[in-house]
Amino acid sequence: MKSLVRWGATLAIAGSVLSGALPGIGNLQAIALPQDQVVKKLQEVPVFTLTNAKGEFIVISRDNQGKKISQVGFFISKQDAQKFLDNRLKKENPQLASTLQVRPLSLADYYKIVLEGKKKSDSVFYTLVPTQQQVESARTLLTQSGQQGQQFNGIPLFVPKFKKDNSYLTIPLPQSNERYIPFFFEKEQAVNLLDQFKKAAPQEGANTEIQVVDLYGVIEALNSSNDPGMNKIVLYPSQESINFIRSLAPQSSGGNQQQNARPAATPAKKK
Structure with missing residues (x-):
């Protein structure tokens, strides 16, 4: 990170x-x-997924027209990942959910995981969930x-x-x-x-x-x-x-933290 x-x-x-x-x-x-x-x-770019105490991804399985599909969810939003844990998994499997946490990775990590899965003909789908x-x-x-x-x-x-x-x-x-x-x-x-x-x-x-x-x-x-x-x-x-x-990031001792991470619109002249 x-x-x-x-x-x-x-x-x-x-x-x-x-x-x-x-x-x-x-x-x-x-x-x-x-x-x-x-x-x-x-x-x-950070993305967020659910892991157990060992850092292992949680695979969610479901039936789709008689075919079993296994997925690992990665979320663009940390809040969405937390809601998935709180609102779905804790209701469906509270014992399992109690052992899980939201873990941050980078989009590059997700990208590498998908590539490795393709090389191994992995039957697990690594799904990126938008907001x-x-x-x-x-x-x-x-x-x-x-x-x-x-x-x-x-x-x-x-x-x-x-x-x-x-x-x-x-x-x-x-x-x-x-x-x-x-x-x-x-x-x-x-x-x-x-x-x-x-x-x-x-x-x-x-x-x-x-x-x-x-x-x-x-x-x-x-x-x-x-x-x-x-x-x-x-x-x-x-x-x-x-x-x-x-x-x-460590907090600055000078107290001069920026409040907004957005570009300021001060246009340069066309050349």
């Missing part, structure tokens, strides 16, 4: 938005990174844009972008001269960034929107070619996850 702690510090001081943005990435179907860079990006509120937000945005939003069942990411030239708003990260494209796990984070940008640059802000993409599609894209432009993507955890990450 050390990388998550470092990421919390990074998010706390993320800076300005660049109005010029980066070239569009299209539909994210033909761009990618080397495997180690994919893992590095996923390492910055339902964000799924509904994604469906609404897709429907409003003329797409079949109700068919969306993935893990939504929200990307602020410009409408006409298919380019994206970018933010700088500390100790870097590069600009990065934030892919948010919460619609509210993307809306906040756009609202700040619209106040700072109303004319350009009128040409913006929020694009919805699926996390699985992004991961697939990260693995499908060697275009260095994909390295500009930064996965931005939910505010709940950011708060969790910060809880892992």
Whole structure:
């Protein structure tokens, strides 16, 4: 979890938005990174699962049309993981539930587990569970844009972008001269960034929107070619996850803690 702690510090001081943005990435179907860079990006996002005292994953089995299906659930939201434990498992099997706890991992850990399962022809499904509120937000945005939003069942990411030239708003990260494209796990984070940008640059802000993409599609894209432009993507955890990450970090004795982990919209001039 050390990388998550470092990421919390990074998010706390993320800076300005660049109005010029980066070239569009299209539909994210033909761009990618080397495997180690994919893992590095996923390492910055926490996910949560249930384990016993030995740290073993809990496998949930159910029948589906006469066929037994075994699953291990991983949750984007820690609260959702806790609710699953409290509201379902404690009712169905209180003795087992009393031995379980919510354990944080990184999205990279989940990704590696899935890959290892495929190599072993594992019969267990490792399911990543999105926050339902964000799924509904994604469906609404897709429907409003003329797409079949109700068919969306993935893990939504929200990307602020410009409408006409298919380019994206970018933010700088500390100790870097590069600009990065934030892919948010919460619609509210993307809306906040756009609202700040619209106040700072109303004319350009009128040409913006929020694009919805699926996390699985992004991961697939990260693995499908060697275009260095994909390295500009930064996965931005939910505010709940950011708060969790910060809880892992030692408290500063100076008392100068940042209160919000959101980029400030101070647009740079187009070059």
